[in-house]
Amino acid sequence: MPIKLTIADDHVMVINGLKMMLEKQENISIISTNINGNELLKALETEQPDVLLLDIQMPGMTGLELSPIITKTYPAIKIITLTNFEESHYIKQMIRNGVSGYLLKNTNQETLIQAIETVYNGGQFIDPQMQKVLLEESLLGKKVSAYEIPLTNREKEILKLIAEEKSNQQIADELFISLRTVETHRLNLSQKLNIKNTAGLVKEAIKRGLIQ
Amino acid sequence: MPIKLTIADDHVMVINGLKMMLEKQENISIISTNINGNELLKALETEQPDVLLLDIQMPGMTGLELSPIITKTYPAIKIITLTNFEESHYIKQMIRNGVSGYLLKNTNQETLIQAIETVYNGGQFIDPQMQKVLLEESLLGKKVSAYEIPLTNREKEILKLIAEEKSNQQIADELFISLRTVETHRLNLSQKLNIKNTAGLVKEAIKRGLIQ
DNA sequence: ATCCGTATCGGTAGAACTACTTAGAATAGG
DNA sequence: CCTATTCTAAGTAGTTCTACCGATACGGAT
Numbered sequence: 001m002p003i004k005l006t007i008a009d010d011h012v013m014v015i016n017g018l019k020m021m022l023e024k025q026e027n028i029s030i031i032s033t034n035i036n037g038n039e040l041l042k043a044l045e046t047e048q049p050d051v052l053l054l055d056i057q058m059p060g061m062t063g064l065e066l067s068p069i070i071t072k073t074y075p076a077i078k079i080i081t082l083t084n085f086e087e088s089h090y091i092k093q094m095i096r097n098g099v100s101g102y103l104l105k106n107t108n109q110e111t112l113i114q115a116i117e118t119v120y121n122g123g124q125f126i127d128p129q130m131q132k133v134l135l136e137e138s139l140l141g142k143k144v145s146a147y148e149i150p151l152t153n154r155e156k157e158i159l160k161l162i163a164e165e166k167s168n169q170q171i172a173d174e175l176f177i178s179l180r181t182v183e184t185h186r187l188n189l190s191q192k193l194n195i196k197n198t199a200g201l202v203k204e205a206i207k208r209g210l211i212q
Numbered sequence: 213m214p215i216k217l218t219i220a221d222d223h224v225m226v227i228n229g230l231k232m233m234l235e236k237q238e239n240i241s242i243i244s245t246n247i248n249g250n251e252l253l254k255a256l257e258t259e260q261p262d263v264l265l266l267d268i269q270m271p272g273m274t275g276l277e278l279s280p281i282i283t284k285t286y287p288a289i290k291i292i293t294l295t296n297f298e299e300s301h302y303i304k305q306m307i308r309n310g311v312s313g314y315l316l317k318n319t320n321q322e323t324l325i326q327a328i329e330t331v332y333n334g335g336q337f338i339d340p341q342m343q344k345v346l347l348e349e350s351l352l353g354k355k356v357s358a359y360e361i362p363l364t365n366r367e368k369e370i371l372k373l374i375a376e377e378k379s380n381q382q383i384a385d386e387l388f389i390s391l392r393t394v395e396t397h398r399l400n401l402s403q404k405l406n407i408k409n410t411a412g413l414v415k416e417a418i419k420r421g422l423i424q
Numbered sequence: 425a426t427c428c429g430t431a432t433c434g435g436t437a438g439a440a441c442t443a444c445t446t447a448g449a450a451t452a453g454g
Numbered sequence: 455c456c457t458a459t460t461c462t463a464a465g466t467a468g469t470t471c472t473a474c475c476g477a478t479a480c481g482g483a484t
Binding site for chain 4: 249364365366367389390391392393394396409
């Protein structure tokens with residue numbers, strides 16, 4: 001019986017690339033492809049794959065939000081995260097979320113198949129390129145990248161609203177809190193993330209998938 | 213003699229998707245694939261394709277900057293722009309830049325091949341999905357989307373620096389102009405684009421491919 | 425029971441940005 | 455050559471954000 005695979009990625013061409021890479025692989029069968037989180041969740045209700053290839057950046061619900069839901073509801077599904085190199089900082093967070101594999105989008109056919117087979121057999125697979133980076137980081141005792149700095153829910157909420165072009169006053173009105181509180185949160189955000197102005201906060205929000 | 217094709221896209225998986233879609237097409241031969249602008253320009257020096265599939269969003273030099281250079285240096289090359297739907301607002305600008313085709317990344321095999329053959333034969337090809345949008349816009353006399361609003365070079369430069377988290381003062385120092393001038397440019401940007409704060413400007417810079 | 429983190433709110437001061445105005449010099453297009 | 459655009463700069467005023475300081479309240483963890 002072949003490994004049942006589901007793919008979720010908002011870029012149809014990426015789905016095509018994956019499909020074509022796997023179509024000659026007789027031990028892997030793609031049972032569903034989805035271009036956003038809601039579609040994916042609906043598809044999972046009908047049939048569960050053995051392995052799920054999940055893009056981190058998707059419109060609406062991102063892989064970051066989806067993975068804990070999926071691992072909770074369908075603990076048998078092994079998740080492999082698909083990501084660009086630039087988004088590779090999510091890796092620790094995703095591993096905490098219970099994903100089994102972490103694959104870069106510039107992967108080749110061989111690595112892809114190896115990853116699917118490894119996680120299907122209960123193993124963990126990290127893209128070799130990422131392994132190298134992580135190893136260096138740990139050996140050199142490097143500073144944890146800024147992206148791992150945890151934010152509280154409230155902070156994330158406020159960061160999101162900042163990136164949505166709201167002023168502090170508008171955020172205060174929307175959350176029914178005082179302007180001063182928003183300012184405090186904002187200051188905390190800047191200090192935690194070592195960011196000095198709005199521009200940096202917006203880019204951080206985008207990196208964290210809070211908007212877009 | 214088959215149509216010689218070159219692909220430029222920073223996502224290897226997209227290149228794979230395109231390759232696989234075209235590998236059975238005997239009248240199309242891929243002579244080169246490139247993952248950034250400089251690599252592409254170098255490859256073009258060696259051999260020129262008949263048709264170039266060019267991604268708009270690429271690190272370093274974007275398709276937006278590349279297309280006028282290429283059409284000028286190699287006027288025989290027909291360019292097809294590859295883009296996500298969200299970036300579809302570039303279409304008019306790209307057509308002004310002399311590209312022959314405009315294709316969305318969620319295109320299917322049939323459309324892709326049709327587009328390549330059409331532009332190879334001297335025609336112009338706009339993705340059917342885009343045609344629909346453009347038609348509606350023109351029929352309903354819709355407001356031109358904000359993305360088409362032209363910015364001067366200086367304005368783009370300043371928008372880029374804003375998105376790079378520079379303060380007005382830092383921008384002034386970097387460009388050897390007065391703080392007040394930067395403020396003026398910034399105000400003009402806000403008014404032109406109908407954006408009220410830094411957050412909006414940063415997102416606009418990202419949309420226009422000025423950073424990232 | 426105490427402590428830590430989170431969320432709330434305030435004062436004060438200064439830095440940064442926004443809004444609207446005017447205007448000269450350089451440059452490009454017709 | 456003339457005109458329009460772009461880039462430059464500044465006045466004045468107001469708003470918004472930043473950077474410190476401080477505080478209270480609540481819930482969970484030890």
